[in-house]
Each structure stands twice: as structure tokens, then as C-alpha cells.
Amino acid sequence: MPGMFGEEWAGTRPEIIRLGLSDLNRCYSLDQACFSQPLAFPKNFFLYLLVAPDCISFGIKKGRRLQGFITLQVKNREQAQLITLDIALDQRRRGIGKKLLEFAHSYLRERGLKEVFLETAVNNKPALSLYKKSGYQPLRTLKKYYPDGADAVRMGKKLSAE
Numbered sequence: 001m002p003g004m005f006g007e008e009w010a011g012t013r014p015e016i017i018r019l020g021l022s023d024l025n026r027c028y029s030l031d032q033a034c035f036s037q038p039l040a041f042p043k044n045f046f047l048y049l050l051v052a053p054d055c056i057s058f059g060i061k062k063g064r065r066l067q068g069f070i071t072l073q074v075k076n077r078e079q080a081q082l083i084t085l086d087i088a089l090d091q092r093r094r095g096i097g098k099k100l101l102e103f104a105h106s107y108l109r110e111r112g113l114k115e116v117f118l119e120t121a122v123n124n125k126p127a128l129s130l131y132k133k134s135g136y137q138p139l140r141t142l143k144k145y146y147p148d149g150a151d152a153v154r155m156g157k158k159l160s161a162e
């Protein structure tokens with residue numbers, strides 16, 4: 001859906017900002033810190049995610065440091081996929097993940113999207129707990145989804161008014 005995320009968007013909550021190409025190294029480094037190989041995304045993939053017109057990333061920074069970020073991709077007129085949600089190790093359990101997730105839901109809902117889905121490893125307890133708490137339902141198991149052979153669970157959430 002080209003043009004879905006125009007550059008004009010300036011954000012309504014000052015602490016959450018839209019990320020761009022200048023954040024490439026920050027996003028890549030934070031993802032490397034969050035996931036071990038071969039699960040972390042290659043730098044080229046972040047390059048794509050930060051410039052593709054159907055993708056958008058939001059983050060929270062303290063100074064120049066990225067504390068956490070979320071990346072979304074619109075798949076069609078109704079559905080978006082949560083590509084990743086990464087919070088710096090020393091910033092976890094402070095509500096940043098939940099805040100970014102809720103912001104993403106509002107952002108997508110305001111643009112008329114109806115559903116968001118994601119995949120996460122079946123053994124990623126923090127993520128599973130956060131997503132369940134945020135209203136995601138497990139949809140199906142994806143066997144050997146990850147490059148290390150781990151299974152994923154696909155989860156979805158309807159973006160009805162909350």
C-alpha cells in the first residue's frame with residue numbers, strides 16, 4: 001500500500017517518534033542485542049524497513065539512544081503485520097513495550113486498518129505474555145518458522161475501538 005505512511009505524519013505523543021534512515025544503526029544494534037544469531041535481522045532488512053512506503057517504525061529515545069522501537073508493515077487495506085518490537089535490556093519491564101504496542105494499535109486503527117498479526121517464538125515468554133495481555137489471540141503454530149528451527153505462533157488482534 002504505497003503512500004500509506006506519508007512523511008507528513010509528525011506524531012501526537014512527543015515521546016514516541018517516527019524513525020527513519022538516520023536510525024538504521026540504532027535499530028540494527030538494538031535488534032542485535034535483543035536476538036542472537038541467526039534470529040536477528042540483517043542490516044539490509046532494516047534498511048528496507050526504514051524506507052519502504054508500506055512500513056513504519058516508531059521508537060522512544062533518550063538523548064541519542066534508542067530505548068525501544070516497533071516496526072509495522074501494512075499488508076493490505078485491512079491488515080498490518082508487526083515485524084518487530086525490541087526494547088533495550090536495561091529498559092525492560094518499565095512499560096515501554098506496552099506503550100509502543102498501544103501506540104501502534106491506535107495509529108493503525110486511526111488509518112482504518114482492522115487487524116494486526118505477528119509471529120513470535122513459542123518459547124518467548126515475555127513476548128507471549130505482553131501480546132496476550134494486549135489482546136492478541138493465538139491463531140496457529142508455524143512449525144520450524146525460524147532459521148534456528150524453532151516454532152512460532154501466529155497471533156492476531158482485531159483493531160476494533162477500545
Ligand SMILES: CC(C)(COP(=O)(O)OP(=O)(O)OC[C@H]1O[C@@H](n2cnc3c(N)ncnc32)[C@H](O)[C@@H]1OP(=O)(O)O)[C@@H](O)C(=O)NCCC(=O)NCCS
Binds near residue numbers: 096099129
Ligand atoms: C518482549 C519485550 C518487547 C517486552 O518489552 P517490555 O518493555 O519489557 O514490556 P513491558 O514492560 O511493557 O511489559 C508489559 C507486559 O509484558 C509482559 N512481560 C514483559 N516482560 C516479561 C518477562 N520478562 N516475563 C514475563 N512477562 C513479561 C508482562 O505481562 C508485562 O506486564 P507487567 O509488567 O504488568 O507484568 C522485551 O522483553 C523485548 O524486547 N524482548 C526481546 C525482543 C523480543 O522478543 N521481541 C518480541 C518480538 S516478537
